[in-house]
Amino acid sequence: MNWQAIALSLKLAVYVAGILLVAGLPLAYWVTYSRWRWKFLVEAVVALPLVLPPTVLGYYILVGLGPRTFSGRLWQSWFGHTLPFTFGGLLVASVIYSLPFAVQPFAAGFETVDRGLIEASWTLGASRLRTFFRVILPLSAAGTITGTVLSFAHTIGEFGVVLMVGGNIPGVTRTVSIDIYDQAQAGNYDAANRTALVLLLFSFVVLSVIYGTNRRAMSLWRKR
């Protein structure tokens, strides 16, 4: 069993979920409440990763941000290296690739919040920020939790982008899905089996626990 790969995947997924929680909430807030007429363009961009195959994103990172293009050289001069074959590269790719899995449930959660309550909070003198944290966020907790869990789970399960830009470096870019692929290719079905089973059980347990608590949280809010 390759614990290193499992730990790496967990680390990546935690980072991605964390980043998307911080960056996704303001984006979802804007998507929900903005009245800008071209907003649908932003919505389309956010939803793009749902439609595009991972190979497209992998290709752009590998070639578009490769050292032969202007954008790639710019990136290199800022960060000292190009994106492929680094943990940072996987992180960037995964954040982009999981964006809709976080933002859409967030926005759907915000949508369920009664507009009257928000306006009441404003008229009582609460700032927009305070309203967001004291009214909107608690009332849409289910959407926030779902979005975070989905982005976490989606990153654990990511394969295509990692295969294209990871370079399979142990401890840096060899995630658990790549490890299973390698084992299966090398004919080590036993090892592939064990890792796959661990991953399956782990994913099921995490999702069950979180959806379970999620439901309790929801009914809790309803009672109040």
Add this chain to the structure above:
Amino acid sequence: MRFSSMLTILLAGLLWPVPSLRSPQPAGQAPSAVIPNEVRNPSVPNAKNEKDAPARSVPRFTVNVHRKRNDDFCFLTTCPAGAEPRLTFPTQIAQKPCGTITVAAAADLTDVMNEIVANFQKSTGCTVRVSTGSSGNFLSQIENGAPFDVFFSADIEYPRKLEAEGLAALGSTYLYAVGKIVLWVRNDSHVDISKGLEALRDPSIQKIAIANPQHAPYGRAAQQALQNARVYDALKNRLVLGENISQAAQFAESGNAEAGIVALSLALSPELKEKGRFWRIPENLYAPIEQGVVLVRASQNQQGAQKFLDYIKTPETAALLERYGFALPAKGKP
């Protein structure tokens, strides 16, 4: 409303590009499976094949005859009844002389296989479909029932394993070539590769692309060569592993890795030839990369597969393999 607009965009994104993608090639996948090799290899001599012309033209015109005049894109539920034949006609073409032969080929063979297949199709009228990829992947696919007729592995151990497992025709494994590896850098690299593998110690080389030694024969050879040149320990943290030898070459070609150890056949390919230079890694540094081909037992087209296998053994094909950077095994010579 927000979501309905999002849905509209999504649907538009799903639907819109499809007709324009399809229109240049309205007859589905078949033409690309049948003709591309002829198109891609204008160098192939045509003169002696005039008598074969009718046989060759059959697939092409069959394609046109079966093509629907109004070849609109449709969803499964909205397809007019007449749209269905389009999905089935590749097998109609396949009924000609010796049917369709489906070939799984190691990634290092990509270019030479195009030419071999073009020649073979011309002289026999058979249709050959080629999938290229990693040998290890094909091995596990065939073990799990993939519909290939012939399997060209970059490692002869895989065909032997299939034979031992009863999944390949007994005694059909044939050593068709021996692969070579080279050190490859882009033209804009300042590294002096004439110094050999020692040159990889240069600090400007941060990443070295090789194929995954765990399951790719070229990766194993690259690792052996690095070890035997006594640079492996110093360089192992710079290695990035391609899923197969083509991906390793792509890492180096795109400049994401500053150097790569790739197959000679790839270094000689048009995609890499112009863009970089290479240094042949001495053959005493790695075990020979013996490449074997085998007839898959579950093949639905044994006859055609055997025909193709026989064609591989001709001196003509051997010469072609040699030209594309493979060494010929002693016993493979006629």
